[in-house]
Amino acid sequence: MSRADRFLKACRREAVDCTPVWMMRQAGRYLPEYREIRAKHTFLEMCKTPELAAEVTVQPVRRYEIDAAIIFADILLPLEPMGIGLEFAKGEGPVIHNPVRSLADVQKLKPVDSARQIGYLMTAIKLVQKELNGKVPLIGFSGAPFTLASYMIEGGGSRNYEHAKAMMFAEPKAWHKLMEHLTGVIINYLDAQIDAGVQVVQLFDSWVGALGPIDYREFVLPHQKNVIAGVKKTVPLIHFAHGASHLLEMVAEAGGDVIGLDWRCNLDEAWKRVGHHKGVQGNIDPISLFGTKEFIRKRTKDILDRAGNRNGHIMNLGHGILQQTPPDHAAEFINATHELSKR
Amino acid sequence: MSRADRFLKACRREAVDCTPVWMMRQAGRYLPEYREIRAKHTFLEMCKTPELAAEVTVQPVRRYEIDAAIIFADILLPLEPMGIGLEFAKGEGPVIHNPVRSLADVQKLKPVDSARQIGYLMTAIKLVQKELNGKVPLIGFSGAPFTLASYMIEGGGSRNYEHAKAMMFAEPKAWHKLMEHLTGVIINYLDAQIDAGVQVVQLFDSWVGALGPIDYREFVLPHQKNVIAGVKKTVPLIHFAHGASHLLEMVAEAGGDVIGLDWRCNLDEAWKRVGHHKGVQGNIDPISLFGTKEFIRKRTKDILDRAGNRNGHIMNLGHGILQQTPPDHAAEFINATHELSKR
Numbered sequence: 001m002s003r004a005d006r007f008l009k010a011c012r013r014e015a016v017d018c019t020p021v022w023m024m025r026q027a028g029r030y031l032p033e034y035r036e037i038r039a040k041h042t043f044l045e046m047c048k049t050p051e052l053a054a055e056v057t058v059q060p061v062r063r064y065e066i067d068a069a070i071i072f073a074d075i076l077l078p079l080e081p082m083g084i085g086l087e088f089a090k091g092e093g094p095v096i097h098n099p100v101r102s103l104a105d106v107q108k109l110k111p112v113d114s115a116r117q118i119g120y121l122m123t124a125i126k127l128v129q130k131e132l133n134g135k136v137p138l139i140g141f142s143g144a145p146f147t148l149a150s151y152m153i154e155g156g157g158s159r160n161y162e163h164a165k166a167m168m169f170a171e172p173k174a175w176h177k178l179m180e181h182l183t184g185v186i187i188n189y190l191d192a193q194i195d196a197g198v199q200v201v202q203l204f205d206s207w208v209g210a211l212g213p214i215d216y217r218e219f220v221l222p223h224q225k226n227v228i229a230g231v232k233k234t235v236p237l238i239h240f241a242h243g244a245s246h247l248l249e250m251v252a253e254a255g256g257d258v259i260g261l262d263w264r265c266n267l268d269e270a271w272k273r274v275g276h277h278k279g280v281q282g283n284i285d286p287i288s289l290f291g292t293k294e295f296i297r298k299r300t301k302d303i304l305d306r307a308g309n310r311n312g313h314i315m316n317l318g319h320g321i322l323q324q325t326p327p328d329h330a331a332e333f334i335n336a337t338h339e340l341s342k343r
Numbered sequence: 344m345s346r347a348d349r350f351l352k353a354c355r356r357e358a359v360d361c362t363p364v365w366m367m368r369q370a371g372r373y374l375p376e377y378r379e380i381r382a383k384h385t386f387l388e389m390c391k392t393p394e395l396a397a398e399v400t401v402q403p404v405r406r407y408e409i410d411a412a413i414i415f416a417d418i419l420l421p422l423e424p425m426g427i428g429l430e431f432a433k434g435e436g437p438v439i440h441n442p443v444r445s446l447a448d449v450q451k452l453k454p455v456d457s458a459r460q461i462g463y464l465m466t467a468i469k470l471v472q473k474e475l476n477g478k479v480p481l482i483g484f485s486g487a488p489f490t491l492a493s494y495m496i497e498g499g500g501s502r503n504y505e506h507a508k509a510m511m512f513a514e515p516k517a518w519h520k521l522m523e524h525l526t527g528v529i530i531n532y533l534d535a536q537i538d539a540g541v542q543v544v545q546l547f548d549s550w551v552g553a554l555g556p557i558d559y560r561e562f563v564l565p566h567q568k569n570v571i572a573g574v575k576k577t578v579p580l581i582h583f584a585h586g587a588s589h590l591l592e593m594v595a596e597a598g599g600d601v602i603g604l605d606w607r608c609n610l611d612e613a614w615k616r617v618g619h620h621k622g623v624q625g626n627i628d629p630i631s632l633f634g635t636k637e638f639i640r641k642r643t644k645d646i647l648d649r650a651g652n653r654n655g656h657i658m659n660l661g662h663g664i665l666q667q668t669p670p671d672h673a674a675e676f677i678n679a680t681h682e683l684s685k686r
Contacts, residue, residue, distance in 0.1 A: 162630050162665060169634030212606040212628055212661075214645065246588045246607045263555040264589045285555055287505050291512030302557065318555075322505060 003136045007067040011200055011236035011258055013279050013312035019304060019341035020067035021334050022139075024240075025320030026060040027072045031327060033059050043088045047074055048120045054127035061136055063327070064334050068137050068200070071128060071193070073121055075143030075204055076151060078189050081117040082109045082181075084152055092156075099155035101163065103174035112185045114192035122196035129197045137200060140193030144205035144241070145182040145223045152178070161210045168219045179223040187230040194232050201231065202238040203256070209243025216247050221254055228255030238281055242319055248273045263288075263318035268306040271313075279312030286317040289329045296329060300336040309343060346479050350410040354543055354579035354601055356622050356655035362647060362684035363410035364677050365482075367583075368663030369403040370415045373670060376402050386431045390417055391463045397470035404479055406670070407677050411480050411543070414471060414536070416464055418486030418547055419494060421532050424460040425452045425524075427495055435499075442498035444506065446517035455528045457535035465539035472540045480543060483536030487548035487584070488525040488566045495521070504553045511562045522566040530573040537575050544574065545581040546599070552586025559590050564597055571598030581624055585662055591616045605661035606631075611649040614656075622655030629660040632672045639672060643679040652686060 001009075006020040029035055034056050038046065046052045053072045061069050076094055079086050085097040100106055115122060128138055143151075150164040151157075158164070168175045190201045208220060224239075231237060240260025241251045252259050252274040259274045261267060261282035271280045288299045300315070307313035315337045321330065344352075349363040372378055377399050381389065389395045396415045404412050419437055422429050428440040443449055458465060471481055486494075493507040494500075501507070511518045533544045551563060567582075574580060583603025584594045595602050595617040602617045604610060604625035614623050631642045643658070650656035658680040664673065 160630065160665060162633060162667065165628070165630040166633040169631060169638050209607070212626075213609055214642075215628070243586075264552070266556055283555075285508070285558070287503065287508040288512060290505060290509040295512050299557075322503060324505065 003065070003067050004134050007314065008137050008199060008236070010312060010314045011238070011279060015311055015343070017343055018338045019307070019313055019315050021315035021337040022066045022068040022070065023060070023317050023321045023330065023334075024070075026066065026070065027056045028321060029323040030321055030325040030330070031059055031063070033063075043074070046072070047077060050120050050123035050127050053121070053124035054131060057124070057128045057138075058131050061132065064331055065338060066136065066334055068139055069128060069132060070139040070141065070202070071121065071125055071198065073141070075141070075147065075206070077118055077121065078112050078114065078142070078185050079148070079152065081112040082185065094151060094156050096152065096155040099163070100152045100178060101167070103171065103177065106174050106178045106181065109178075109181050111181075112188055114189040115195065118189065118192070122192055125193060125196040125198055138198050139200045139202055139238075140190065140196075140198030141202040141204055142186045142189050144203045144208065145179045145186065145227060146208040146211070146220045147204060147206045148182050148186070149175075149178050150207050158207075161207065165210075165215075168215065172219075175219060179219070183223050183226045183230065186227050190231045194235055198235065200236050200238065202240060202260070203227065205239075205241040205244065205251075207243075208241050208247070211247070213247060213250065216250055221250055224254035240281065245270065252278060258312070258314060260316070261318065266306060267303050267313075268308070271307070271310075276310070276312075279314065280307075281314040281316045283318045284315075284333070286319050286322055286325070289317075289321070289325045289333055293329065293332045296332045297336045297340070300333055301340050304337070304341050309341065315341075346408070346410050347477050350657065351480050351542060351579070353655060353657045354581070354622060358654055358686070360686055361681045362650070362656055362658050364658035364680040365409045365411040365413065366403070366660050366664045366673065366677075367413075369409065369413065370399045371664060372666040373664055373668040373673070374402055374406070375670070376406075386417070389415070390420060393463055393466035393470050396464070396467035397474060400467070400471045400481075401474050404475065407674055408681060409479065409677055411482055412471060412475060413482040413484065413545070414464065414468055414541065416484070418484070418490065418549070420461055420464065421455055421457065421485070421528050422491070422495065424455040425528060437494065437499050439495065439498040442506070443495045443521065444510070446514065446520065449517050449521045449524065452521075452524050454524075455531055457532040458538065461532065461535070465535055468536060468539040468541055481541050482543045482545055482581075483533065483539075483541030484545040484547060485529045485532050487546045487551065488522045488529065488570060489551040489554070489563045490547060490549045491525050491529070492518075492521050493550050493553075501550075504550065508553075508558075511558065515562075518562060522562075526566050526569045526573065529570050533574045537578055541578065543579050543581065545583060545603070546570065548582075548584040548587065548594075550586075551584050551590070554590070556590060556593065559593055564593055567597035583624065588613065595621060601655070601657060603659070607661070609649060610646050610656075611651070614650070614653070619653070619655075622657065623650075624657040624659045626661045627658075627676070629662050629665055629668070632660075632664070632668045632676055636672065636675045639675045640679045640683070643676055644683050647680070647684050652684065658684075
């Protein structure tokens, strides 16, 4: 079995020769070859220049024995065509100058024609596929409705999500309208990526862990279901909600062929809660890679033991790889996964 | 039954006339009478001037029908006598100029004689008790070992706790030495508060939710047990770990008469996991108070319904009250708790 098959087979819960592995944010600043390009371009320039986006997407595939590539992009790219002014301030992350705070703001949002308005990403996908030439599959992705909504309402990152939650709790009509709008945008965005050639899509709900179960059920779950039901069924979908191990049953209920797990759960128990009719992806703490190589191997083995060679496990970090990660420690994690999971 | 009894009875799982309620960070910036004092003094000045600390401690008891006061203090106060330079930079939260990053740094830390070195807090406790005159009980508190360690290692707040986790994973000896040192400091600090007259103590593990179950068990649980076993048994202890609903069984295993719950769990299921032989405290999302009064009442009722008038529930927010909370919305929460839980 080659690197080309392993990941897709695991997504479909078919037998594999060893556990496939990739890393969230693997095209990123921990790699010197990435930083070299980043030094000459802004982050948004890199996203919007297909040649640059394609190059950094392929970099980790060259360096590591990873089993999938993920297209280089930012989850906030669909905001601009909706009419949201987006900027990446130095060292501060995304800044939105006209946050969405009322029903009137929501009603001003535009629908998005991703194939045309985010065409640079579709071009990048085609360039990557040409370069990869079947070596490993390519993953496309989008932020999930809650995560996009929270950025749009807060105007950037947030600790408490008080504006987003205040809209939920005090103006539920505006909230649901916004989620409905985002549902359409996300379906269109993922479908366009599938049309451009990605072989798997992942939905990132990076911040939904801020919600309690009662609020996830009322304010997120119906929309999340609509997104997942609406996306083309021609490729597998991975549904990852970070910091949301308390919501796992509902995340699985919302849908997805594979459910992403962060590190705040034991994989065996989590998979039982998800249901063995779905795959799972994860769940090592990204900061484990700051430990010694022996430690990395120990933690990798623990997760593999909990997965027990059951079909449908994809190894991954529980969140994006951190900038300060030593690249050879990432290699240790990837190689240990393959070696320790040989069937 | 008066306000004087309700909270202490609930801590001991005895019958009450209605569910007692207080709010974490209730002596805080959402109150205009607090902001008036804060405008004239720095945060640390307020902590270190017993008259000011006592005044803001009592303010919410005057304004609301709450059932307990909590001494005004910062969880980082024991850092200075350990030899850590602490500063509260404007709008940035705590900044530590000499973070602890190695075994050598840990070995330099001093033990703390709280009664003498944090004597200003003990004086404040005595002033508050004089002013309260038995109206409601007074709670003392401390940060838990992980939370204090993470501040000391990171040098302030953190998103990922990479330095703290890196020490755990790469230098476990230094980590355990630090936790052992903090265990002694925390026991001494809580005992001094009990001697000064607090009737309940709460251990805040604000950031431990960043850990997965495997790391909590190895790097935190043994120390947490030692702290709780070591504190004087003359008053009830509330053990609150924020963002840690995935660790709830182990938090309960570590100890405490009452286990604090944030909003990332349903109270009925969480109480079952904790065990009904312990009380529980919480679990409304603090940002629920940004909703309409009808919404606040609905969410309060949901929690009370899940508690089902079982002895041992203390109503509280799932984390500190936010600065932007309308004070009359806090009143709605407090009054709704009493009204909707009348036995």
